[in-house]
Amino acid sequence: MTKQVPLRLILVVPFVLQIFVAVGLTGYLGIRNGQKSINNVVSQLRSETSNRINQQILFYLEKPYLINQTIAAGISEGQIDIKDIEALEHFSWRLVDKNTVDFLQTGTPQGTSVLVERLEEGFIVARAGNTDLPNRQSHRLDSQGKRAELLETKKFDPRTRPWYEAAVEAGEPIWSKMYVGASGKATLSLSQPIYGKTGNLLGVQHSNFRPSRIHDFLKSVKVGQTGQTFIVDRSGHLIASSLIEKPYTIQDKELEQIPATDSENPVTRAVAKAVLERLGDVSSNSDVSNNQSQQLDVVVDGDRHFVQVSPIYDEQGIDWFSVVVVPEADFTAEIDANTRTTILLCLAALVIASVLGIYTAQWIAQPLKRLSQSSEAVADGTLDQNVELSNVRELNVLACSFNRMTQQLRESFTKLAQTNEQLEERVEERTADLKDTLQELQRTQNQMIQAEKMSSLGQLVAGVAHEINNPVNFIHGNVVHVSEYTQNLLALVHLYQAEFPNSTPEIQNKIDEIDLEFVNEDSLKLLASMKLGTERIREIVHSLRNFSRLDEAQVKEVDIHEGIESTIMILQHRLKAKVNSPTTALIRAYGDLPLVECHPGQLNQVFMNILVNAIDALEEGNAKRTYQEIKDNPNQITIRTAVIDAEWVEIAIADNGSGMPEEIHQYIFDPFFTTKPIGKGTGMGMSISYQIITEKHGGKLSCFSTPGKGCEFVIQIPVRLKE
Incomplete structure (x- = not known):
C-alpha cells in the first residue's frame, strides 16, 4: 500500500510551487528573450546599417x-x-x-x-x-x-x-x-x-x-542612441567618421590620414585595436578579403559594444572597410530594471501564495472530508446518504448534487446504455461533417491566397506602367515635331548656302566653329536614336500593361526576322569590343519563315529579355577569364529560326557561356526569381516572357542548359493565333 498524503498538503504545496515557478519562469524567460531580442535587433541593426552605408558609398563612387x-x-x-x-x-x-x-x-x-x-x-x-x-x-x-x-x-x-x-x-x-x-x-x-x-x-x-560627402552621410546615419560608424582603408587609416570632425590633417597643402588606432575618440580607438587583434591584419583575413562581413563583440571600459566590419570594394581600386559600433548599454538599461522587479515579485508571490494556500486548504478540506465519508457509504451500498451543506457555493452545489445523485443513481444506470449508443452515432456524424467542412475551408483559403497574390502583382505592374507611360508619350510625341523643325532649319541653311554661296568671313568662321556639316548629319541621327529609344520604352510599357491585363496588344502579321534585327540593333552596343573583351560574335541561321500573326511588341520584348540574359551571362563569364582566354574561345550568340510544319515556327537563341546548374534552371520562369545582385535585375523578365509565349500566343517556351557549355532558349509559336 502506497503512502497516503493529506489533502491539505496536496492543496498548499502545488499551489505555492505553481505560482512561484510560474512567476520565476516567466521572469527568466522574459529576461532571456529580452537578451535574445537585443542580440537579434542589434545584429539586424548592424547588418542593415552596414549595408546601407556600403550601398550609399558605392553609389557616390559610381557617379565619377x-x-x-x-x-x-x-x-x-x-x-x-x-x-x-x-x-x-x-x-x-x-x-x-x-x-x-x-x-x-x-x-x-x-x-x-x-x-x-x-x-x-x-x-x-x-x-x-x-x-x-x-x-x-x-x-x-x-x-x-x-x-x-x-x-x-x-x-x-x-x-x-x-x-x-x-x-x-x-x-x-x-x-x-x-x-x-x-x-x-x-x-x-x-x-x-x-x-x-x-x-x-x-x-x-x-x-x-x-x-x-561620405563624412556628412555617416553623421546622418543614426545607430542606436550613442552608436557610431567609421570607414577605414586597408592600411587601417580613417576615411570618414560619424563622430570625428576631420579624420585627417592638412599642413602645407599635404594631407596626412589618421590611423583609426590613434583616433581621439576612445571607443573608435579601442574598437579599431580590438578589430586588428581579433581579426588580424585586415589584408590577410580571408573572410573580410572575400567580401564577407564580420560581427564581433568588443568590451571598452567594461561596456560591451557590438561591432560589424564590412568590406567596400570596387574594381577601380577602392578597398575600404565600414565599421558599425552599437553599445549594448543603449538596449539593456530597461532590461536590468525589469530583472530586479521580477526577483522582488517572485519573493512576494511566494509569501502570498503560502498564506493563501494554507487558508484555502483549511476551507476546502473539511467539506470534502464529509463528502468523502458519504461517498464511501454509497460505495458500500448505502444510498440514503445526506451530506451537510457547506458555506462554499461550489461545495454546497456539490453536496446537493451528491444528495440528488443517490436518488437518481439507479435510474441513470438504466439509461446509460441507451445514451451511450446515441452518443456514438452523433459523434460519427459530427466528425464526418467537420472533416468535409475543413477540406472546403482549406480549398477556399488556397484560392483566396492565390487571388490576392495575382491581384497585388497586377496592381504593381499596372502602377509602374502608368507612371512611365505619360512622360514617355510626351517625349515621343514631341520628337516628331523636333525632327521636322530640325529638318526645316537645316533645309533653310542649305537654301541660304545655295542662294548665297559667298558668305561673309564671320559666317564662314561660325560654320567652321560649329562644324555645320557634322551637325547636319549628327542631329538627324540623334533624333532618330531618340525616337527609336522612346518607341522601345513604349513597347516595354505596353508589355507591362499586357502582363497586368490592362488592355490587349494589337495583333498583326509580321516578319519575325525584322523584330529580331530591331532588337539586335538596340543591343548592338553591348556586343562591341571593350577594353577587357573582344567583340561578341552574332551568328544568324535564319530559315524561310512566313508572316506570323502575333503581338509584335510583346514578342520583341521576349527577344530582348532572352538576348540581354545571354549577354549578361557572357559578361559574367568574361570576368573570370583573361583577355587572351576570351580571344582563344570567343563569345558567340546563335539565333536560329525554322518552320516546324505548316502551322508552327521555331526561334532558338543560344549562347556559349557557362550555363546554369539544375537548382537555378528549374526556377527561371518563376516571378521575382533572379540570380543577379541588387539593382541589376527584378526577376520579372523571364516570367513575363513565359506568359507572353504561352498565354498570349498559345506557344511554348523551353530552356536547355548544360553547365560549362552554354544555354539555349527555344520558342515555338503558331503561325495563326487561335480565337
Whole structure:
C-alpha cells in the first residue's frame, strides 16, 4: 500500500510551487528573450546599417566612373574630338552645368588639357591649355558656356600630374590616394585612360570626388542612441567618421590620414585595436578579403559594444572597410530594471501564495472530508446518504448534487446504455461533417491566397506602367515635331548656302566653329536614336500593361526576322569590343519563315529579355577569364529560326557561356526569381516572357542548359493565333 498524503498538503504545496515557478519562469524567460531580442535587433541593426552605408558609398563612387566612361567612350568612338579644345571644353561645361558632376578634366599625351569646374561661389570656370606649353589660361564661363573673362595664366602640364601618370601606368580606371585638391579640401580622383581603336593612347579623363560627402552621410546615419560608424582603408587609416570632425590633417597643402588606432575618440580607438587583434591584419583575413562581413563583440571600459566590419570594394581600386559600433548599454538599461522587479515579485508571490494556500486548504478540506465519508457509504451500498451543506457555493452545489445523485443513481444506470449508443452515432456524424467542412475551408483559403497574390502583382505592374507611360508619350510625341523643325532649319541653311554661296568671313568662321556639316548629319541621327529609344520604352510599357491585363496588344502579321534585327540593333552596343573583351560574335541561321500573326511588341520584348540574359551571362563569364582566354574561345550568340510544319515556327537563341546548374534552371520562369545582385535585375523578365509565349500566343517556351557549355532558349509559336 502506497503512502497516503493529506489533502491539505496536496492543496498548499502545488499551489505555492505553481505560482512561484510560474512567476520565476516567466521572469527568466522574459529576461532571456529580452537578451535574445537585443542580440537579434542589434545584429539586424548592424547588418542593415552596414549595408546601407556600403550601398550609399558605392553609389557616390559610381557617379565619377559613369561620367568618365561616357566621355572616354565618346572620344574613343570619334564622337568627341579630343584635339578640339573649345568643343571639348563646351561639352564638359554642359555636363557640369546640368549638375551631373562638379569637376571634369581631360589631358592628352601632347600636353593639351581641358578642365571645367564649378566653384563654391556658384560660377563655372574653364582652364584650358594648348600645345604652346607651359601656359594654361583660366576663364570664367557665362550662362551659354562661352568664355567671359580671363582669370589667370599659369604653367601646367597634365602629363606630370599624379592622376595622369597613375591612369597611364594602370591602363584602366583607377582611384588615387586621398590628397589636397585645388580647393584646399580633401579629394579623391578617378582617372581613366582613353585608347583609340588601334590601342593608341588618346588621353586621360579625370573626375574628382570629395570624401566629405561620405563624412556628412555617416553623421546622418543614426545607430542606436550613442552608436557610431567609421570607414577605414586597408592600411587601417580613417576615411570618414560619424563622430570625428576631420579624420585627417592638412599642413602645407599635404594631407596626412589618421590611423583609426590613434583616433581621439576612445571607443573608435579601442574598437579599431580590438578589430586588428581579433581579426588580424585586415589584408590577410580571408573572410573580410572575400567580401564577407564580420560581427564581433568588443568590451571598452567594461561596456560591451557590438561591432560589424564590412568590406567596400570596387574594381577601380577602392578597398575600404565600414565599421558599425552599437553599445549594448543603449538596449539593456530597461532590461536590468525589469530583472530586479521580477526577483522582488517572485519573493512576494511566494509569501502570498503560502498564506493563501494554507487558508484555502483549511476551507476546502473539511467539506470534502464529509463528502468523502458519504461517498464511501454509497460505495458500500448505502444510498440514503445526506451530506451537510457547506458555506462554499461550489461545495454546497456539490453536496446537493451528491444528495440528488443517490436518488437518481439507479435510474441513470438504466439509461446509460441507451445514451451511450446515441452518443456514438452523433459523434460519427459530427466528425464526418467537420472533416468535409475543413477540406472546403482549406480549398477556399488556397484560392483566396492565390487571388490576392495575382491581384497585388497586377496592381504593381499596372502602377509602374502608368507612371512611365505619360512622360514617355510626351517625349515621343514631341520628337516628331523636333525632327521636322530640325529638318526645316537645316533645309533653310542649305537654301541660304545655295542662294548665297559667298558668305561673309564671320559666317564662314561660325560654320567652321560649329562644324555645320557634322551637325547636319549628327542631329538627324540623334533624333532618330531618340525616337527609336522612346518607341522601345513604349513597347516595354505596353508589355507591362499586357502582363497586368490592362488592355490587349494589337495583333498583326509580321516578319519575325525584322523584330529580331530591331532588337539586335538596340543591343548592338553591348556586343562591341571593350577594353577587357573582344567583340561578341552574332551568328544568324535564319530559315524561310512566313508572316506570323502575333503581338509584335510583346514578342520583341521576349527577344530582348532572352538576348540581354545571354549577354549578361557572357559578361559574367568574361570576368573570370583573361583577355587572351576570351580571344582563344570567343563569345558567340546563335539565333536560329525554322518552320516546324505548316502551322508552327521555331526561334532558338543560344549562347556559349557557362550555363546554369539544375537548382537555378528549374526556377527561371518563376516571378521575382533572379540570380543577379541588387539593382541589376527584378526577376520579372523571364516570367513575363513565359506568359507572353504561352498565354498570349498559345506557344511554348523551353530552356536547355548544360553547365560549362552554354544555354539555349527555344520558342515555338503558331503561325495563326487561335480565337
